[in-house]
Structures are given as C-alpha cells and as structure tokens.
Amino acid sequence: MLKRVHFPSSPLPYLLVAPQLAITLIFFIWPASQAFYQSFLIEDAFGLGSEFVWFENFEVLWSDSHYLAAFWRTAVFSLLVAGLSMGFALVLAGFAQRAVRGALTYRTLLIWPYAVAPVLAGALWVFMFNPTLGIFPYFLEFFGIDWNHYLNGGQAMALVVMAAAWKQVAYNFLFYLAAMQSIPPSVIEAAAIDGAGPGRRFWTIIFPLISPTTFFLLVINMVYAFFETFGIIHAVTQGGPGTSTTILVYKVFNDGFVGLDLGGSAAQSVILMVLVVTMTVIQFRYVERKVEY
Amino acid sequence: MIENRPFTRFLTHFVLICGVIAVALPIWITFVAATHDELRMNQAPLPLLPGSYLWQNLKQTLFGEGLSGTEQAPVWLMLLNSLAMAMLISTGKIAISLLSAFAIVYFKFPFRMTCFWMIFITLMLPVEVRILPTFEVVANLGMLNSYWGLSIPLIASATATFMFRQVFLTVPDEMLESARIDGAGPMRFFFDILLPLSRTNIAALFVILFIFGWNQYLWPLLITTDTSMTTIVMSIKQMLEAAEQSPQWNIIMTTALLAMIPPVFVVISMQKLFVQGLTETDK
Numbered sequence: 328m329l330k331r332v333h334f335p336s337s338p339l340p341y342l343l344v345a346p347q348l349a350i351t352l353i354f355f356i357w358p359a360s361q362a363f364y365q366s367f368l369i370e371d372a373f374g375l376g377s378e379f380v381w382f383e384n385f386e387v388l389w390s391d392s393h394y395l396a397a398f399w400r401t402a403v404f405s406l407l408v409a410g411l412s413m414g415f416a417l418v419l420a421g422f423a424q425r426a427v428r429g430a431l432t433y434r435t436l437l438i439w440p441y442a443v444a445p446v447l448a449g450a451l452w453v454f455m456f457n458p459t460l461g462i463f464p465y466f467l468e469f470f471g472i473d474w475n476h477y478l479n480g481g482q483a484m485a486l487v488v489m490a491a492a493w494k495q496v497a498y499n500f501l502f503y504l505a506a507m508q509s510i511p512p513s514v515i516e517a518a519a520i521d522g523a524g525p526g527r528r529f530w531t532i533i534f535p536l537i538s539p540t541t542f543f544l545l546v547i548n549m550v551y552a553f554f555e556t557f558g559i560i561h562a563v564t565q566g567g568p569g570t571s572t573t574i575l576v577y578k579v580f581n582d583g584f585v586g587l588d589l590g591g592s593a594a595q596s597v598i599l600m601v602l603v604v605t606m607t608v609i610q611f612r613y614v615e616r617k618v619e620y
Numbered sequence: 621m622i623e624n625r626p627f628t629r630f631l632t633h634f635v636l637i638c639g640v641i642a643v644a645l646p647i648w649i650t651f652v653a654a655t656h657d658e659l660r661m662n663q664a665p666l667p668l669l670p671g672s673y674l675w676q677n678l679k680q681t682l683f684g685e686g687l688s689g690t691e692q693a694p695v696w697l698m699l700l701n702s703l704a705m706a707m708l709i710s711t712g713k714i715a716i717s718l719l720s721a722f723a724i725v726y727f728k729f730p731f732r733m734t735c736f737w738m739i740f741i742t743l744m745l746p747v748e749v750r751i752l753p754t755f756e757v758v759a760n761l762g763m764l765n766s767y768w769g770l771s772i773p774l775i776a777s778a779t780a781t782f783m784f785r786q787v788f789l790t791v792p793d794e795m796l797e798s799a800r801i802d803g804a805g806p807m808r809f810f811f812d813i814l815l816p817l818s819r820t821n822i823a824a825l826f827v828i829l830f831i832f833g834w835n836q837y838l839w840p841l842l843i844t845t846d847t848s849m850t851t852i853v854m855s856i857k858q859m860l861e862a863a864e865q866s867p868q869w870n871i872i873m874t875t876a877l878l879a880m881i882p883p884v885f886v887v888i889s890m891q892k893l894f895v896q897g898l899t900e901t902d903k
Contacts, residue, residue, distance in 0.1 A: 330725055330726055330788075330789075330793060330796065333725075333726050333727060333728055333796075334726055334727050334728075334806050335728075336727070336728055336729050336730075337727075337729075337806075339723075339727070339806055339807075340723040340727035340729045340732075341723075341729065343719045343720060343722055343723035343727075344719070344720045344723045344724070344735050346715075346716045346719065346720070347716040347717060347719070347720040347739060347776055347781065348720075348735060348738060348739070350716065350772060350773075350775055350776040351738055351739060351741075351742050351776045352738070353757060354754055354757060354758075354772065354773040354776060355741065355742045355745055355750070355776060356738065356741065357753075357757060358750045358753035358754040358756070358757055359745055359750045359753070361753035361756070361757075362750050362752070362753050365752075365753070415639070418635065418639070419635070419636065419639040422631075422632045422635045422636050422639075423636060425628075425632045426629075426632050426633060426636060429633065429636070433636050433639075433640065434891075435888065435891060436640045436643075436644070437639065437640060437643055438887060438888075438891070438894075438895075439647075439884045439887050439888060440643060440647075441887060442831050442835075442880065442883035442884045442886065442887040443647075443835075443880050443883070443884070444834070444835035444837060444853045444879070444880070444883075445835070445837065446837045446853055446854075446856055446857060447835075447853065447856055447876055447879055447880055448646070450856045450857075450860055450872070450876050451646040451647070451649070451650050451876065452646060453860065454649070454650070454653065454869065454872075454873065455645075455646060455649055459664070460661075460662070460664065460666060460867070460869070461666070462649060462665070462666050462668070465664065465665050465666075493643070493646065496643060497643070498898070501895060501899075502899070505895075505899060525628055557837070557838050558837040558838065558853075561837075561838075561857060562856065562857050562860055579751065579752075580751065580838070583751070583752045584752070584842070589752065592752055593752065593753070596750060596751070596752065596753075600745060600750070603745065
C-alpha cells in the first residue's frame with residue numbers, strides 16, 4: 328500500500344487529494360446518498376411536499392408487474408448480449424491465434440467497433456434494419472420474414488441485442504486473444520505430439536486455461552449490457568414497442584425524467600447500485616482467485 | 621503454428637475473413653450511404669457500392685444547413701464540443717488521479733485510508749445509476765449548458781487512481797532515497813521522476829479516456845438544453861427522430877461517419893497503447 332520510504336507528514340498530501348475528493352464528494356457521494364434518501368420519500372402530485380414513507384417505494388416496485396418484467400427482460404438481454412458477443416469473439420480469437428503471422432492484422436481489423444459510441448452503433452443497425460429502406464429487411468423478405476421492429480417486440484429485442492453485441496465483440500476478442508497468446512506453446516505442442524487435433528486441443532487445453540478470462544469477461548459484459556446500452560435502446564427502440572425493450576437503466580431514466588416519479592426512480596437507482604456493487608465485488612473476489620482445475 | 625495442413629490454414633483465414641466482414645459490414649453500409657445523394661437513398665434496395673457524392677455530402681453536413689426540419693447547431697460546432705468534452709474529461713481525470721495516487725502512495729497522513737476508500741466507492745457507481753440526483757447537483761451549481769457541467773461530474777474515477785497507484789508501487793524505493801539525498805522535495809520528485817517514468821501509462825490511459833469521453837451520451841443529453849452546446853454523438857438521436865418525417869439518410873450517415881472517425885482513428889493509430897490501456901485499467 329504505502330511505500331517503505333515515504334515523505335513525512337505535511338499539509339501537502341491533503342492538497343494533492345483535495346481535487347479528487349471534492350469531485351467525489353460533490354458528484355458521487357452526495358448524489359448517491361440523495362438517491363438513498365429520496366427512495367424513502369413520496370412526492371405529492373404537484374411536487375409541493377413530500378412524505379417520508381420508509382420502504383413503501385420498494386414495496387410498490389416489488390409488487391409492480393411492469394418492474395419485475397423489466398428485471399427479467401434485463402437479465403435475458405444481458406445474458407444474450409454477453410453470450411453472443413463472447414461466443415463470436417471466442418471463435419475469432421481461437422482462429423486468430425492460429426494464424427500467427429496474420430494475428431496482428433486481424434486484430435487491427437477487428438478492434439475498432441470498440442471506439443463506436445453505443446448510440447451510433449444503434450443508429451447504424453436501425454438504418455440497416457429500417458423496415459421500408461433497410462438492406463436486411465429487403466433480403467429477409469425473400470425468406471418470407473416480414474421485418475418491422477417498430478411493431479414486433481421480439482424483433483426489436485433481437486435488433487438491440489445484435490447492436491449491443493456487435494459493439495462489444497472487439498473488447499472480448501482483445502482479451503481472449505491476449506489470454507490465448509499467453510498460454511505456453513509447449514503445452515499445446517505436447518498435446519499435438521500426443522495426437523490431439525486442433526478442435527480437441529482447443530476444448531481440452533486452451534478453453535480450460537482461459538476460463539479466468541471467460542469469467543472476467545462475463546462480469547464485464549453483464550455490467551456493459553446493464554448500464555452502457557442505454558444509448559442503443561434510446562436510439563433504436565426507445566424501450567418499445569410497448570415495453571418490450573425497456574431494460575432497467577432505461578426505466579430509471581424514463582420514470583425519473585419523463586414520468587417525474589422521483590421516489591420510484593430513486594428506489595430503482597438504489598436497486599441498480601446494489602446490483603453494480605454486487606457485480607464489482609464478485610469480480611474482485613473471484614477474478615483475483617483464479618478459476619483453476 | 622504447430623502443424624501445417626493446407627486445409628486448416630485455409631479454414632482459419634476463411635473464418636477470420638468472414639468475421640472481419642461481419643464486423644465491418646455496418647460501417648461499410650454507413651460509408652456507402654454517405655456517398656450517395658438523397659434521391660438514391662430513398663429507393664428500396666439500398667446500394668451496396670459507394671457512389672460519387674461523398675464530398676458534396678461532407679460539405680453539406682459540415683458547413684451547410686444540416687438536416688431540414690431540425691433545429692441543430694452546425695456539425696463543425698458539435699464536433700468541437702465533443703472534442704472539448706473528451707479532452708477535458710481525459711486530461712482532468714489523468715491530472716487529478718495522478719495527484720491523488722501520488723499522495724496515497726508516497727505520504728503517510730491521517731485519514732489516508734479514508735480517502736482511499738472514498739475514491740474506491742466511485743468505482744462502483746456509474747453515472748447512469750445516480751443520474752437524477754447528480755443532475756440536480758449540477759443544476760443547483762448553475763453548470764447546465766457549460767463545458768464544466770459536461771465534463772467535471774464524469775472526471776472522478778477510481779480506475780485511473782488505481783492504475784497510477786499500481787504504477788507508482790513498482791517504482792523502486794531507491795529512486796526516492798537518492799532524490800531525497802540530492803535534496804529534491806516532494807513536488808520536484810513528482811515532476812522530475814514519477815511523471816517521466818509513467819509516461820507510457822499516461823498515454824495509454826489517455827487513449828481509453830478520450831474514447832470514453834467522446835462517446836458519452838446520456839449525460840450530455842440531460843445537461844445540455846442549448847443547441848450550441850450539443851455534442852456530435854447526441855445529435856444522431858435527434859436526426860433519427862427527424863428521419864421519420866424527412867429521411868435524408870445520406871446526411872444522417874455522413875454525420876454518423878464524422879462522429880466515429882476521431883475515436884476510431886485514435887484506436888487504430890495508437891493500437892499498442894490502446895491495448896495496453898484497456899488491459900491495465902480493467903484488470
């Protein structure tokens with residue numbers, strides 16, 4: 328933690344940490360505690376007064392079928408996004424580490440979707456799948472599929488999942504490739520001498536050895552799907568049609584800024600905070616302690 | 621490669637090329653859309669090969685009226701706003717976390733661990749979950765529609781502080797001992813020894829933070845009501861809404877292209893630093 332050799336106590340360190348502490352206090356700790364406080368309040372219809380109601384906001388949420396539905400939808404959405412992008416990235420990384428000489432070129436060609444903002448990714452996909460003009464609906468029609476994500480909830484969900492997963496492939500690919508390249512080649516050579524083919528080597532040696540990376544990426548991708556996909560949802564479906572793509576983060580925004588239900592929105596924020604903290608703790612506890620066989 | 625079989629080699633490159641095509645397809649379609657005129661972009665099978673209107677579209681998007689039917693700032697101004705926000709966030713984050721990591725690693729002072737834990741908490745609270753109260757704080761401070769309001773609430777981050785703490789802990793103790801024997805004070809040591817030693821880490825972090833800052837969406841959406849403060853990334857959403865009445869997809873996609881060029885350029889041109897930054901900040 329602290330250096331063995333360090334400077335003597337003086338007012339200087341306080342000055343050094345002051346900027347970060349000030350920003351943390353004003354923009355993080357104070358608003359977060361406000362969210363906690365507000366989650367115990369109910370405002371009256373005119374926003375004039377508010378009443379302290381203990382856990383009523385949370386009770387309302389737990390008995391609200393819309394909220395519970397949004398909860399499950401978020402879980403399904405994030406699992407789909409994580410699974411799709413990690414699976415795709417795993418396949419690509421598995422092949423890229425075999426193409427020793429080309430690996431770097433392929434990496435260059437695959438990483439840049441990371442730099443595209445989520446809302447832009449949403450815009451690109453919504454353009455490609457535009458029901459009247461888009462390229463994919465045009466081809467899908469030959470297969471008898473009538474694509475309209477403005478009307479069909481399942482298709483809307485598929486579209487946001489694809490857009491979100493597409494953006495995350497680059498990130499997963501980088502980590503998988505790095506993990507695979509750090510496996511000592513002698514292990515794989517030994518397996519090859521014993522007669523294991525490429526597929527067998529992948530499943531019995533490479534895949535188990537990179538399981539810590541898989542676990543780490545699973546947590547990171549879940550957090551990404553929970554929080555950073557707001558832009559995609561906002562640009563592509565705005566939570567619709569109906570509520571078929573309203574995930575938790577979108578609901579917090581919608582209830583708070585559009586519906587002006589401050590107490591309810593704050594209670595939802597608190598639940599989200601608990602979720603993030605849980606995920607972060609899981610990540611810290613288990614990523615450090617390697618998944619081993 | 622361990623064995624050299626022509627078929628597996630072919631398969632490897634075939635799968636990778638298919639992957640690259642799948643990943644690049646959305647960007648390619650955007651680029652193609654930016655090279656056609658409005659008329660062509662409204663006929664049902666959209667083109668898959670580029671046309672000849674790229675310069676015209678660029679000129680109209682950057683300096684022209686923009687999209688008809690929307691009240692938007694000119695695109696060059698939005699690009700500038702985005703640049704200012706991204707630069708403020710990345711340099712601000714780097715500066716404050718360098719200083720606080722220095723204090724936490726090199727000084728012994730009362731409440732050192734309290735400070736550390738307060739910073740640590742911010743790791744767990746993305747802006748999305750505390751959005752409403754943070755908005756209220758910024759509104760009360762009168763920072764709506766300003767570069768400060770856009771950037772400062774996003775500046776505090778534990779990840780950067782952690783990374784610099786990690787870097788400083790690997791600096792040998794003898795450095796400080798010899799610096800002190802030579803009569804250097806804390807700040808002299810910081811500027812003349814620690815900063816040069818962590819130069820590549822700073823650069824790697826800058827790449828990541830620049831992309832993070834440039835791509836911010838929800839926060840600028842709430843904080844800016846004045847059209848002259850909008851960022852390029854936000855403007856896409858308004859354009860998509862306007863597209864339902866007057867679909868000028870060529871202009872919309874040219875704007876999207878302009879909005880993604882700076883961060884993509886940063887990632888590609890500084891690939892090595894980018895990969896380093898990514899693996900360091902997240903692990």
